[in-house]
Each structure stands twice: as C-alpha cells, then as structure tokens.
Amino acid sequence: LAKTTQPISMDSYEGQEVNITCSHNNIATNDYITWYQQFPSQGPRFIIQGYKTKVTNEVASLFIPADRKSSTLSLPRVSLSDTAVYYCLVGPNTNAGKSTFGDGTTLTVKP
Amino acid sequence: DAGITQSPRHKVTETGTPVTLRCHQTENHRYMYWYRQDPGHGLRLIHYSYGVKDTDKGEVSDGYSVSRSKTEDFLLTLESATSSQTSVYFCAIRQTGENTEAFFGQGTRLTVV
Numbered sequence: 001l002a003k004t005t006q007p008i009s010m011d012s013y014e015g016q017e018v019n020i021t022c023s024h025n026n027i028a029t030n031d032y033i034t035w036y037q038q039f040p041s042q043g044p045r046f047i048i049q050g051y052k053t054k055v056t057n058e059v060a061s062l063f064i065p066a067d068r069k070s071s072t073l074s075l076p077r078v079s080l081s082d083t084a085v086y087y088c089l090v091g092p093n094t095n096a097g098k099s100t101f102g103d104g105t106t107l108t109v110k111p
Numbered sequence: 112d113a114g115i116t117q118s119p120r121h122k123v124t125e126t127g128t129p130v131t132l133r134c135h136q137t138e139n140h141r142y143m144y145w146y147r148q149d150p151g152h153g154l155r156l157i158h159y160s161y162g163v164k165d166t167d168k169g170e171v172s173d174g175y176s177v178s179r180s181k182t183e184d185f186l187l188t189l190e191s192a193t194s195s196q197t198s199v200y201f202c203a204i205r206q207t208g209e210n211t212e213a214f215f216g217q218g219t220r221l222t223v224v
Contacts, residue, residue: 034212041218042217042218043201043203043215043216043217043218044154044201044213044215045215046212046213046214049212087153087154100156100170101146101153101154101155102153103151103152103153104153
C-alpha cells in the first residue's frame with residue numbers, strides 16, 4: 001500500500017483558498033487518490049476522488065500531476081465550518097479497496 | 112448516514128472480557144470494514160469483508176476477529192479485551208466497482224479498564 005505524507009496542520013482565514021498537498025511517491029498504476037474530511041466525534045466523510053489530472057465537484061478540486069506522485073486538495077473560500085482533519089488516501093478501488101489513512105492534516109479556519 | 116449503524120455507541124469493559132461490536136447496513140453494499148482510531152491519529156484498518164463469510168485481515172488485526180454471516184451485519188470481536196484496545200472503532204461500507212466512496216458509521220467509543 002502506498003504511503004502518504006501530508007502536513008500535520010494548517011491555518012487559514014475565512015474566505016481564503018486552502019491547498020493541502022499529499023505526497024505518495026509509491027503510488028501504483030491502479031491506485032486512486034481519495035480525500036476524506038473528519039469532524040470531531042464523527043466518522044470520515046468523502047470529499048473527492050481522482051485518478052489523474054483535475055477533478056472538481058461542488059465542494060473541492062483535486063489536482064494530480066502527470067507523474068501522480070503527489071496531489072493537492074483545493075478548498076475554495078473556506079469558512080469556519082471547514083475546520084476539520086483532512087485525510088489523503090491512496091489505494092485500489094477494485095477488490096476490497098484497502099487504503100491506508102495517514103495522520104491527516106488538521107485545518108483550522110480562523111475568523 | 113448512508114444507512115449504517117454501529118452499536119453500541121459507547122462501552123466500558125474490563126480487561127480480559129470478550130466484547131462484540133456490531134455494524135449494520137441497509138445499503139446492501141458488498142464491502143465492509145472495521146477501523147480503529149486512536150487520539151491524534153488516523154484510522155487503521157483492522158479487518159474487512161468482501162462478501163458474506165469472506166473476510167481478511169488489515170494492518171492491525173491481532174487480538175480481533177470478525178464475522179459476516181449476512182450482507183447487512185459485520186461483527187468485530189475482541190476475544191479478550193486489553194487496555195491497548197481502548198479506542199474509537201469505525202465501521203465503513205462501500206459498494207462494488209471502481210471509483211466508489213466509503214461511508215462511515217458514527218463510531219463506537221470503547222474503553223477497557
């Protein structure tokens with residue numbers, strides 16, 4: 001399973017764009033990159049998933065360079081409610097889709 | 112939350128006693144997972160299931176066993192609870208196919224004293 005490396009913590013202010021980068025040098029050909037968000041006392045919640053290039057949905061964008069050894073989660077115009085832990089996962093979605101959670105990035109949004 | 116229920120939500124038990132946690136889903140998803148999360152850390156996979164009676168070990172399976180006799184239920188058993196198994200346990204489900212997300216339960220906070 002590919003190991004991921006993320007910053008332990010980040011601070012931002014309301015209304016700013018936040019970019020969280022994840023390194024996954026050992027990503028395999030059939031691995032997807034998935035980001036989850038977790039609030040205290042809750043289970044993680046899916047944000048976005050991609051394989052290559054760029055993916056965008058209503059809450060975030062995911063940028064993946066051609067070599068796929070890293071990825072960047074972009075949160076536009078964050079609010080206080082975006083304060084959470086963000087996890088980058090790399091793993092196959094076929095079979096059982098075992099993926100490894102790292103320690104995540106704690107994002108704190110300040111007013 | 113995507114038709115997934117964990118029970119109990121909180122439990123305190125004594126060292127050496129067996130404990131069973133239940134994960135129940137109403138989504139008919141093929142894959143089910145048990146994770147544990149310790150303070151300040153990410154989730155670690157204990158066991159997972161890819162169908163009825165089909166299970167496999169994750170990265171921290173020692174001291175745990177699982178069973179899946181029906182699609183909707185995935186049970187996690189601590190054969191003889193230890194203080195190191197004090198943690199928050201999360202169940203997750205996922206449907207078949209590529210590019211699918213996992214849905215997580217609300218967690219079970221287990222304290223072994």
